[in-house]
Amino acid sequence: MIKRSVGERVFEIINIIILTFLGLIALYPLWHVLMASISSGDGLARHTGAMFVPAGFSLKAYQLVINTPMVLKGYGNTLYILVFGLALSMAMTILGAFALSRKGLYGRKVILLFIIFTMYFSGGMIPFYFTVKNVGLADTRWALIVPTCVNTFNFIIMRTGFEAIPVSLEESAKIDGANDFIVLWKIILPLAKPVIAVIVLYYAVGIWNSWFNAMLFLRSRELYPLQLVLREILIQNDTAAMTMGGGDADTGMLNEVLKYATICVATIPILVIYPFLQKYFAKGVMVGAVKG
Amino acid sequence: MKQAISFGKTVPRQKKPRLLRELAKNKYIYIMLIPFLLFYIIFMYGPMYGAMIAFKDFTPKLGILGSPWVGIKHFEAFFGSIYFWRLLRNTISISLQTLIFGFPAPIILALLLNEVRQAWFKKTVQTISYMPHFISLVVVCGIIKIFTGSEGIINDFMVNLGQERRDLLLDPALFQPIYVISDIWQKIGWESIIYLAALSGVDQELYEAARIDGAGKWRQLLSVTLPCILPTIVVMLILRVGSMMNIGFEKIILLYNGNTYETADVISSYVYRKGIQEFSYSFSTAVGLFNSVINFFLVLSANTISKKVNDTSLW
Numbered sequence: 001m002i003k004r005s006v007g008e009r010v011f012e013i014i015n016i017i018i019l020t021f022l023g024l025i026a027l028y029p030l031w032h033v034l035m036a037s038i039s040s041g042d043g044l045a046r047h048t049g050a051m052f053v054p055a056g057f058s059l060k061a062y063q064l065v066i067n068t069p070m071v072l073k074g075y076g077n078t079l080y081i082l083v084f085g086l087a088l089s090m091a092m093t094i095l096g097a098f099a100l101s102r103k104g105l106y107g108r109k110v111i112l113l114f115i116i117f118t119m120y121f122s123g124g125m126i127p128f129y130f131t132v133k134n135v136g137l138a139d140t141r142w143a144l145i146v147p148t149c150v151n152t153f154n155f156i157i158m159r160t161g162f163e164a165i166p167v168s169l170e171e172s173a174k175i176d177g178a179n180d181f182i183v184l185w186k187i188i189l190p191l192a193k194p195v196i197a198v199i200v201l202y203y204a205v206g207i208w209n210s211w212f213n214a215m216l217f218l219r220s221r222e223l224y225p226l227q228l229v230l231r232e233i234l235i236q237n238d239t240a241a242m243t244m245g246g247g248d249a250d251t252g253m254l255n256e257v258l259k260y261a262t263i264c265v266a267t268i269p270i271l272v273i274y275p276f277l278q279k280y281f282a283k284g285v286m287v288g289a290v291k292g
Numbered sequence: 293m294k295q296a297i298s299f300g301k302t303v304p305r306q307k308k309p310r311l312l313r314e315l316a317k318n319k320y321i322y323i324m325l326i327p328f329l330l331f332y333i334i335f336m337y338g339p340m341y342g343a344m345i346a347f348k349d350f351t352p353k354l355g356i357l358g359s360p361w362v363g364i365k366h367f368e369a370f371f372g373s374i375y376f377w378r379l380l381r382n383t384i385s386i387s388l389q390t391l392i393f394g395f396p397a398p399i400i401l402a403l404l405l406n407e408v409r410q411a412w413f414k415k416t417v418q419t420i421s422y423m424p425h426f427i428s429l430v431v432v433c434g435i436i437k438i439f440t441g442s443e444g445i446i447n448d449f450m451v452n453l454g455q456e457r458r459d460l461l462l463d464p465a466l467f468q469p470i471y472v473i474s475d476i477w478q479k480i481g482w483e484s485i486i487y488l489a490a491l492s493g494v495d496q497e498l499y500e501a502a503r504i505d506g507a508g509k510w511r512q513l514l515s516v517t518l519p520c521i522l523p524t525i526v527v528m529l530i531l532r533v534g535s536m537m538n539i540g541f542e543k544i545i546l547l548y549n550g551n552t553y554e555t556a557d558v559i560s561s562y563v564y565r566k567g568i569q570e571f572s573y574s575f576s577t578a579v580g581l582f583n584s585v586i587n588f589f590l591v592l593s594a595n596t597i598s599k600k601v602n603d604t605s606l607w
Binding site (some may be wrong): 006007015030032049051100107114115116118119121123179211216230259274 | 419525
């Protein structure tokens with residue numbers, strides 16, 4: 001090992017200072033939101049500038065947020081869409097990716113072209129809207145599940161993962177009389193666990209974050225997923241549903257704190273889990289990059 | 293005559309058994325494909341078929357087929373409208389800015405992270421930088437809205453500099469900077485992953501050799517690191533250029549308002565407003581189709597260039 005020169009040491013220290021600074025900038029907005037969410041209403045109203053500790057302490061906003069029927073319903077709807085959406089997305093993507101990873105399949109090239117073409121050209125928002133309407137899905141939660149159940153990019157990652165599995169394994173199974181469904185279930189799926197984990201996570205994040213289709217297709221408020229409820233509260237500034245029950249004078253002051261608390265209620269669960277899943281996400285980026 | 297008939301018959305006879313044999317051999321595979329292909333036919337190709345309403349005066353009552361053809365009336369109306377240039381200008385301006393500022397940012401972050409020797413420090417910075425990627429778009433926009441509001445933290449600082457308190461999202465001059473800066477915050481960490489992967493693949497002996505030759509950090513960066521990750525950079529750049537017309541319009545819809553249409557409205561947000569909110573179905577489909585076609589040719593040319601430069605293509 002060659003000894004590091006003074007210049008290199010100076011560089012390393014400066015590098016760490018720059019990265020620490022960048023990290024703090026990236027983190028600050030989230031810290032600010034967290035601190036503001038546990039502040040008291042009048043404390044936050046009087047506070048100006050950067051916020052490193054809460055301005056007064058109160059958990060009243062959280063109490064109001066978790067007792068708001070719309071937020072609870074939103075969570076429920078999102079969970080519903082998440083469970084059924086994930087099941088359908090995974091089933092469809094696995095079947096498609098398995099079928100189209102068979103090397104000798106007649107018509108494979110044409111079908112792949114047919115699928116990949118949709119990544120680069122689409123009919124557009126309005127025709128899509130009418131397609132979903134005509135199929136009879138409008139104003140149901142299934143409008144948020146079925147029309148977007150296969151993501152072509154995820155399909156490609158999955159297919160790449162399946163193709164990496166040695167053919168010899170399934171050939172011996174086939175000699176033993178296994179049909180394609182058994183090969184998929186008993187051989188491919190167990191061996192493709194890492195790529196399946198990646199795709200489950202990708203779909204889950206996609207479903208969790210989506211709001212636009214919900215806005216397009218849902219008229220009934222009781223079907224709103226969490227993100228659409230958040231949009232009403234955060235973007236359209238509508239916190240009336242939460243403060244209605246409160247009644248007393250300082251709930252008006254809580255308005256801002258409520259928004260911060262809502263953000264936390266909707267985000268903390270994800271941010272708590274994600275560091276543990278990080279490595280899977282990163283893996284998917286690499287696999288996708290091979291043939292992205 | 294006889295010959296011609298028998299010739300005509302033998303061709304399908306030869307083909308059919310082969311096709312049947314294929315179907316029989318892979319019958320389960322084809323069964324698996326049915327739902328998958330139905331999805332693409334209905335929800336991907338269905339809208340492409342429906343896009344023909346761009347050439348009609350569509351009303352839901354008459355349906356796609358029943359509505360009268362009007363040729364390219366809607367396209368002419370769009371190209372002639374006062375909004376055409378504004379939309380094109382905003383679309384290109386926003387995507388160019390995210391390209392110029394947003395594209396190098398993750399590369400620089402990856403290069404800096406790559407130089408860190410303390411594994412725990414590297415891991416911590418990475419974890420923090422990915423975090424915004426996991427926050428939903430609605431929440432990100434909610435945070436932007438609170439921070440840029442007249443009582444928000446940015447205004448708290450501006451007051452100290454002697455400015456008046458005001459809602460920054462109402463100022464057309466600030467919309468694009470707000471969009472671009474928050475975009476970098478959202479994406480820098482996540483997009484750096486791919487460059488970190490490329491960097492970890494660089495042969496360490498190259499650095500040793502460069503050091504023996506007396507190359508400092510800067511020289512090593514220029515002569516070893518950058519040439520080694522250049523293929524990745526080029527591919528990512530081409531992909532980026534290929535999707536220039538596809539701006540994240542969901543974020544625009546969440547952040548813009550009547551005051552900022554001048555600088556915020558892009559083609560896809562206009563399609564949404566015209567089509568869904570104002571019910572000009574055919575017109576907005578025509579606008580969307582224009583966007584899709586341009587985008588398609590951008591991708592095609594990006595792919596061609598990618599093949600030439602890098603020997604890697606998208607398909």
